[in-house]
Amino acid sequence: METEAAMVDVIVIGAGLSGLVTARRLDKAGITSLLVLEARDRVGGRTNIHQLENGRYVEEGGQLVGPEYKRLIALGEELRMTTWPHNDHGKAVFERRGRVMKFRGSMPWFDDPLGSADFTQSLVRLDRLCKRCPDTDALDTMEAAKLDATTLASWVNRSTKTATARTLWAIIGTLTLGAPPGDLSLLYTLRHLNLIGGVATLLASLSGGDERSFTGGSAELSRRMAGDLGDRAVFDSPVAAIRQYDDHVQIDTRGRTYSARRVVIAMSPADRGTISVDPQLPLPQRSIGEQLSMMHAYKVHVVYPEPFWRSRGLSGATMSDSGPLLLTWDDTAPGEKQGVLVGFMRTDGPRSVDLPDPAPEDPVQRRQAVLSGLARALGDEALSPDEYHEKNWSDERWTTGCVPRWSPGLLTTCGSDYAAAAGRLHFAGS
Ligand SMILES: Cc1cc2nc3c(=O)[nH]c(=O)nc-3n(C[C@H](O)[C@H](O)[C@H](O)COP(=O)(O)OP(=O)(O)OC[C@H]3O[C@@H](n4cnc5c(N)ncnc54)[C@H](O)[C@@H]3O)c2cc1C
Structure with missing residues (x-):
């Protein structure tokens, strides 16, 4: 039997970090008539802890907080959470083609001076390119199109001469950017590096330096935010359909219909596939949902x-x-x-x-x-x-992977409008 809930001002779909931050900000701005609908029976989305046999926990999802995560750090402080630093004392190890090499610090200064110098030079070049990278409002320029049509791999091949440097870029690209360099847009790479604080931050994070974790796990941020919302956070409520009308939006979950003046979909575009939207979304918002995949x-x-x-x-x-x-x-x-x-x-x-x-x-x-x-x-x-x-x-049922893979052409094809509001529908998501 379908039951119908009363109209609220805003419904947020997804109780991951972005959905809960959205709800928290609305609440603080006086928009208290709101609901967060979450498909799972827990908060946190792609952040979660696993209990070990010894009673301790490990973090299964998003965990590391770099120095540039200023808003997340501020949120942690607001929620009275502390962080702990990761150990980076001692030498790091780089295994390449069967050889194990040890190096100190964040730079792989191992016994391959040519490869090391080549990699360092490519970092300096990439850092320079980052500074010239077009911002979000300039995605329809020729320069942006050129960078977006280029893969990180073709840039690496042009900018390095040694196999060592290429191996390092392959590992870094795959892990920190979500895809092997051959599948990664150069434009996305530059924008991502600018967001996290540049090439130096990327290097420091590879050796664990400067990185911190939240005590209790990053999912604790979501638990505390949901706690403040009380029964306005609703679990086991997967949204199946969204229908937009002139003056409101109707939302169907398993066995229950909700109405709101505005709706925020708070998840990766790649994970929106379980929700049908009527009338369908404008092309940029639809394309990003159809074309973005996850690592x-x-x-x-x-x-x-x-x-x-x-x-x-x-x-x-x-x-x-x-x-x-x-x-x-x-x-x-x-x-x-x-x-x-x-x-x-x-x-x-x-x-x-x-x-x-x-x-x-x-x-x-x-x-x-x-x-x-x-x-x-x-x-x-x-x-x-x-x-x-x-x-x-x-x-997982409600998550298709770890982090998005931005393949060449996607950013500029979908344009800067891919996250713009579509009528009464808004988008959030890391
Ligand atoms: C293994 C791993 C490691 C990572 N490491 C890091 C890291 O070290 N540092 C870092 O910054 N980031 C890291 N990330 C990324 C980070 O975890 C995410 O960017 C962030 O948690 C995403 O938050 P979100 O709210 O945008 O999306 P999500 O956390 O994905 O939240 C979306 C929510 O929507 C819900 N949902 C989905 N479909 C429906 C539906 N139909 N109806 C209702 N609800 C629905 C989901 O259940 C989920 O709770 C990592 C991610 C993974 C998986």
């Missing part, structure tokens, strides 16, 4: 009796072209006895000499491959963990 990857945690890598002078930060983990860092919170490593591996994508193959499908083989890779990089203690946990967001 498919496992986030893996391995728990050890102690952070054994530290006594070997290692930081726990690794990068590898053999994998299956592309990148790891030390996820041990200060004061913890057990050591935790966290890393990412691809679940799909083309084979490449610069990237590990996608992870084995068989879970036993996958675990074994992860532990062997860690042992090559950090030592044989890696073969005997206390606990192993992996999360594949592409297996």
Whole structure:
């Protein structure tokens, strides 16, 4: 039986960080007649914790907060949350074509001076290009179109001479930008780098330097925001249909119909596919939903009796072209006895000499491959963990992957209007 709820001023769809921040801001601005409708039985969307056997937790989704995340840091302070710094003492490890090389600091200064110098030079060039990158309001210029038609890979191929530099860009692109460089728009790359604070911030984040995590996990931000909303946050309510009328919007969930003067859809455009919208959205908003896809990857945690890598002078930060983990860092919170490593591996994508193959499908083989890779990089203690946990967001019902993949042409085809309001419908989403 369908039941109909009373009209409210605003309905926000999605209780991830962006939906809850939207609701919180509206509430503070005096728009208190609002509801947040969430498909899952929990808040947080792509942020979530997993309870370990030892009673501690690890973060399955979004976690790291860089120094440029000024609004998120301010939100944390407002919600009385603290953060802890990640360990970056010791040497990082870079495994390339079967060789394990160790380096100190955020720059891979290993025993390949030519490759290192080549990579550094490409960083300087990219930083210069970032400063000339067109902003959001200038997406319809020829310059923007040219940058958007170029892949990061073709720029890397033009700007580097060594295989080492190309491998580093392949790993960095795949993990921090959501796709291998051949699938990434150069325009998107530059805009993303500008957002996070430039090339220097990107480098620091690879070694865990400057990165922090929220105590209790980043999903705690959402829990506290939802707590302040009380029963205006409604769970187990997947929105199936949105119908716009002249003076209101009607929303259908499982067994219940809601009406609001305005609606905010707060999720990645790639995840809007479960909702039908009538009349259909204008072309830019529709195209972004149809064409944007998400990166498919496992986030893996391995728990050890102690952070054994530290006594070997290692930081726990690794990068590898053999994998299956592309990148790891030390996820041990200060004061913890057990050591935790966290890393990412691809679940799909083309084979490449610069990237590990996608992870084995068989879970036993996958675990074994992860532990062997860690042992090559950090030592044989890696073969005997206390606990192993992996999360594949592409297996989730309401999330299609980790972070969006901005392929060439998408930003300029959809234009700067892709997030503009469509009648009474508005868009949020990180
Ligand atoms: C493994 C992983 C690691 C990451 N690491 C980092 C990191 O270190 N730092 C960083 O900054 N970012 C990171 N991210 C990205 C970050 O987590 C996201 O950008 C952010 O959490 C997205 O918030 P959001 O509110 O925009 O979307 P989401 O969190 O995806 O929220 C959307 C919400 O909408 C709900 N929903 C979907 N469909 C419906 C429907 N039909 N009806 C009702 N509700 C619906 C979903 O259940 C979800 O709760 C990571 C993400 C992943 C997955």
